[in-house]
Amino acid sequence: MKKVLIIHAHPEKKSFCSALKDQAVAHFQTAGAEVKVSDLYNMGFNPVGDKHDFLELSNPDFFKYQAEQTNAFQKDLFTPEVKAEMEKFLWCDTLIFTFPLWWFGVPAIMKGWVDRVFAMGFSYGAGKGVYDSGTFKDKISFAVLTTGGPEIAYGPNGKNGNLETILYPVHHGMFYFVGMQTKNPFISFSPARLADEERKSELTRFTEYLNQVKNSANLF
Numbered sequence: 001m002k003k004v005l006i007i008h009a010h011p012e013k014k015s016f017c018s019a020l021k022d023q024a025v026a027h028f029q030t031a032g033a034e035v036k037v038s039d040l041y042n043m044g045f046n047p048v049g050d051k052h053d054f055l056e057l058s059n060p061d062f063f064k065y066q067a068e069q070t071n072a073f074q075k076d077l078f079t080p081e082v083k084a085e086m087e088k089f090l091w092c093d094t095l096i097f098t099f100p101l102w103w104f105g106v107p108a109i110m111k112g113w114v115d116r117v118f119a120m121g122f123s124y125g126a127g128k129g130v131y132d133s134g135t136f137k138d139k140i141s142f143a144v145l146t147t148g149g150p151e152i153a154y155g156p157n158g159k160n161g162n163l164e165t166i167l168y169p170v171h172h173g174m175f176y177f178v179g180m181q182t183k184n185p186f187i188s189f190s191p192a193r194l195a196d197e198e199r200k201s202e203l204t205r206f207t208e209y210l211n212q213v214k215n216s217a218n219l220f
């Protein structure tokens, strides 16, 4: 974990989720790593995957997003916004998503980052494999998230269901799909309902998590 890229999706820089992101940055920098952050709200990142991703279209009469992604990868036709994120992703050996759980998933701005950056041709397809044959199998990935619901609501008989299932689209459908080694997530449940001291304990627990995540078993 020498080159760490954090994709951060929280609209408030003083939020607890942003504090987790800041702590991850400090942790890896102290350990001697280089860290880059794509703070998507701060960047005003456009999450909408569309024709504007490309400098030129191969078929202006019928827009097929994946075909245009493949063509753009082969002919260097991605716009600078998309290309800059792809270059950061290529650069990193560790990819971290930091986000609040929204509607049992990642916020739209983060989903859009994946739609646009994990493009066909660049990260899968057009001769590139997926999962164990995926392009990015040397990279490590993990999610760091906060929730509104308490831990019990995500427990064995909890009303929200279990988070392993809820996070499957991220772990399996995004990280592992493009070949990355996927670690267990760090989840801070209901930080808004905790006392300040309890939130400080969560930050300590996060440091412990970061210390061991590299050597922990892969989920996928």
Ligand code: FAD
Pocket: 012, 014, 015, 016, 017, 018, 019, 099, 100, 101, 102, 103, 104, 105, 145, 146, 147, 148, 149, 150, 190, 191, 192, 193, 196, 199, 200
């Ligand atoms: P915040 O409210 O920003 O932070 C909590 C407190 O921590 C604040 O008082 C802040 O001042 C304090 N704090 C910040 N930094 C520090 C620090 N360094 N030390 C100590 N305290 C600090 N929840 C679910 O469980 N499931 C869902 O499906 C879901 N869907 C949602 C959909 C939408 C559209 C929205 C807006 C919310 C949804 N939520 C859901 C709730 C959401 O997940 C939580 O509100 C969010 O994860 C809480 O984290 P936060 O960082 O935003 O908390």
